[in-house]
Amino acid sequence: MMRRSTFLFVSIVLMILLPSLGLAAEGNATGEKLSTDSNDDIAFFLLQLQAEIQGSLNDRDALVADAAERLSAAGLEGEKARKILQSLNASGFIGAATISPQGKKLTVEPSQFRAAEGTIVNQTIWSSFIKSKDPFMSQIIRLVEGNDAVTLVYPVLSPADNFTGAVCANMPPNEFLEAIIAPKLEGTPFDVWVIQKDGRILYDSNSDEEGLMLLSDPLFKPYPTLLDVGRKMIAERSGMGSYNFFLDEEYTQNETKEVYWTTVGLHGNDWRLAVTRAAE
Incomplete structure (x- = not known):
């Protein structure tokens, strides 16, 4: 529809x-x-x-928006968060992560990229996003994993509408x-x-x-x-x-x-x- x-x-x-x-x-x-x-x-x-x-x-964008909404209840870390990121990768993204308000990767999927947990997200992307905390799509960048991709970023809000971090998903254009x-x-x-x-x-x-x-x-x-x-x-x-x-x-x-x-x-x-x- x-x-x-x-x-x-x-x-x-x-x-x-x-x-x-x-x-x-x-x-x-x-x-x-x-x-x-x-x-x-x-x-x-x-x-x-x-x-x-x-x-x-628009469909890809809606998937990340939905993940952000689900993470609002599930939190940015733990098994529930991991499953939400896995569902993004199953929908055509090549990698997804939750990010703290300070720009640190908290949960990363798929499993071969989990070594990036605890590292700082790409600063070009994060500095562009954090100014407004509005949904954002980057220009193409070289990811640390070696892929060229654009990144979709959505803010994750608490049930009380406080900013708790973000979810990002990578897509090779x-x-x-x-x-x-x-x-x-x-x-x-x-x-x-x-x-x-x-x-x-x-x-x-x-x-x-x-x-x-x-x-x-x-x-x-x-x-x-x-x-x-x-x-x-x-x-x-x-x-x-x-x-x-x-x-x-x-x-x-x-x-x-x-x-x-x-x-x-x-x-x-x-x-x-x-x-x-x-x-x-």
């Missing part, structure tokens, strides 16, 4: 905003004209993909996105990539580019029109553009790609979701 209502909400909003995605526009970030053939196909593919990803993000996007790409002419607002690539149909910084990695330096579109994507929540991309290592064959993008995210941490295809 949650994901269905999210899909309907996002679909209605994007249908209202489709002109801002470029359906009625002729220009782009580079001043060139885009093909207008089948623009509705790529725009509606983006619409459906955004709804699916945002719905799944590339795996999360791959499970949603890859099946939908089958049989389509599209590619998909997702970036943070700092330009880091969280997901790409070409997985070799995941983790790279779009605007600064040397791999992308030969593609100024791609960099122009990337800057525009970071600055604007939705839009369209085009860029030239070489097909060979000798830079002798290139093609023009059209790109449409929009935004997904949680708690103010936005990801830009882009769908591309070869221009007709």
Whole structure:
């Protein structure tokens, strides 16, 4: 029910905003004209993909919110707390922990990560969260366990609504996105990539580019029109553009790609979701 209502909400909003995605526009970030053939196909593919990803993000968020509520009664340590964290990992997270008000990990799951109990949580995440104690999703970080993940953090309140600590759960964005996007790409002419607002690539149909910084990695330096579109994507929540991309290592064959993008995210941490295809 949650994901269905999210899909309907996002679909209605994007249908209202489709002109801002470029359906009625002729220009782009580079001043060139885009093909207008089948623009509705790529725009509606983006619409459906955004709804699916945002719905799944909301579902993950709701799981952590529910864990925080259950921990309010169970406490942050002990077997009950451990089982609550285990249920998060069984739902798709790769690690979860309860945290004291001072930022110390109290209970950690799964079992192979329990050695981290008693250590201090990542200070970039904790300092961002503790300022407001509001639900929070981090940008991608390298965990001490060696994984790259985003972390969802929720405050845990006592029955009297006093702050007693937090619960956090880690999620690799590339795996999360791959499970949603890859099946939908089958049989389509599209590619998909997702970036943070700092330009880091969280997901790409070409997985070799995941983790790279779009605007600064040397791999992308030969593609100024791609960099122009990337800057525009970071600055604007939705839009369209085009860029030239070489097909060979000798830079002798290139093609023009059209790109449409929009935004997904949680708690103010936005990801830009882009769908591309070869221009007709």
